[in-house]
Amino acid sequence: MKCVARHLINFCTWPKSRNNLAVCAALIAFGAATADARSTASITPLPADASHLSSPAEGIARLDLTALAALATGEVANFTVSDQRNPVPSHAFTDLAGQTSTIENYQGKVIVVNFWATWCAPCKRELPSLDRLQERVGGDDLAVLAISIDRRGADKVQPFLDKVPLPNLGVFLDQKNKLGRDMGMFGLPTTVLVDQRGREVGRLIGPAEWDSDEGIALVRYIIDNGSRNMAQRVGTGTSPE
Numbered sequence: 001m002k003c004v005a006r007h008l009i010n011f012c013t014w015p016k017s018r019n020n021l022a023v024c025a026a027l028i029a030f031g032a033a034t035a036d037a038r039s040t041a042s043i044t045p046l047p048a049d050a051s052h053l054s055s056p057a058e059g060i061a062r063l064d065l066t067a068l069a070a071l072a073t074g075e076v077a078n079f080t081v082s083d084q085r086n087p088v089p090s091h092a093f094t095d096l097a098g099q100t101s102t103i104e105n106y107q108g109k110v111i112v113v114n115f116w117a118t119w120c121a122p123c124k125r126e127l128p129s130l131d132r133l134q135e136r137v138g139g140d141d142l143a144v145l146a147i148s149i150d151r152r153g154a155d156k157v158q159p160f161l162d163k164v165p166l167p168n169l170g171v172f173l174d175q176k177n178k179l180g181r182d183m184g185m186f187g188l189p190t191t192v193l194v195d196q197r198g199r200e201v202g203r204l205i206g207p208a209e210w211d212s213d214e215g216i217a218l219v220r221y222i223i224d225n226g227s228r229n230m231a232q233r234v235g236t237g238t239s240p241e
Contacts, residue, residue: 063195063201063222063225063226064225065081065083067221068081068201068202068218068221068222069081071214071217071218071221072218073214074212074213074214075208075209075210075212075214075215076204076208076210076212076214076215076218077214078204078205078206078208079193079202079203079204079208079218080202080203080204080205081201081202082200082201082202082203084200085195085199085200085201086199086200087197087198087199087200088103088113088183088192088194088198088199088200089103089179089182089183090102090103090104091174091178091179091182093147093172093173093174093179094153094172094173094174095170095171095172095173096154096157096158096161096171096172096173101172103194103198104198106143106145107196107197107198108196109140109141109142109143109196110141110142110143110193110194110195110196110219110222110223110226111142111143111144111145111193111194111198112130112133112142112143112144112145112191112192112193112194112210112219113145113147113183113191113192113193113194114126114127114130114144114145114146114147114189114190114191114192115147115149115174115180115185115188115189115190115191115192116146116147116148116149116188116189117148117149117150117188118148118150118156118157118160119150120188120189122188122189122206122207123188123189123207124160124164125207126189126207126208126209126210127146127164127166127169128164128166129208129209129210129211129212129215130144130146130166130169130191130210130211131144131166131167131168131169132168132210132211133210133211133215133216133219134168134169134170135168136211136216137216137219137220137223138168141223142219142223143170144168144169144170144210145170145172146166146169146170146171146172147172147173147174147179147180148171148172148173148174149174149175149177149180149188150173150175151175152175153173153175154173157171157173183200186205187205187206189205189206189207190203190204190205191203191204191208191210193218193219193222195222195226196226197226201222
């Protein structure tokens with residue numbers, strides 16, 4: 001299954017797949033249909049460099065997953081809650097100037113990680129809503145990261161940004177798609193919500209209007225509950241979950 005998934009990722013994220021959209025869509029649908037049937041034994045192990053974090057299941061009770069799932073309506077109806085809370089891999093990505101960063105650099109904030117490419121039309125339509133989400137909610141509590149998997153990196157991304165300015169959005173490059181692959185990303189766009197401790201809360205495959213009332217409510221729920229729970233644990237002198 002791991003081998004099949006890797007080939008699926010290669011096909012659906014390669015630019016030439018634009019000419020095979022029907023096949024790619026069928027493969028993605030098959031992958032989505034079989035994902036729920038996988039046993040927990042097939043879950044990717046925690047990366048070694050994230051071993052200092054709490055276990056994946058720890059703290060689930062502190063973020064009401066039922067309440068979170070109930071917020072997946074309207075523009076974010078396709079959001080799926082993760083029941084494992086696995087730490088996100090710490091693979092480096094770069095900004096347009098070549099400076100490296102990792103998800104760990106943003107811990108303490110809720111992180112919206114969006115995988116996109118310049119050859120993906122739905123991705124390009126979605127980006128302005130992510131830019132507005134960062135403008136409206138971002139700051140000390142939230143970081144929105146738009147990570148392009150374009151193989152030509154800044155040579156492709158910068159001309160697009162020159163035509164479609166995204167002044168509030170953090171735009172980054174992962175030319176080898178290493179982070180996306182290890183996060184199980186198999187179609188574009190994919191947006192993953194990450195909690196304040198660097199663990200996946202859930203994801204949405206396909207475009208969404210993230211600055212809609214539903215999108216903001218979903219993000220704010222994670223911000224408010226995660227921040228409150230961390231503050232409560234720190235106040236008692238114990239490690240936040």
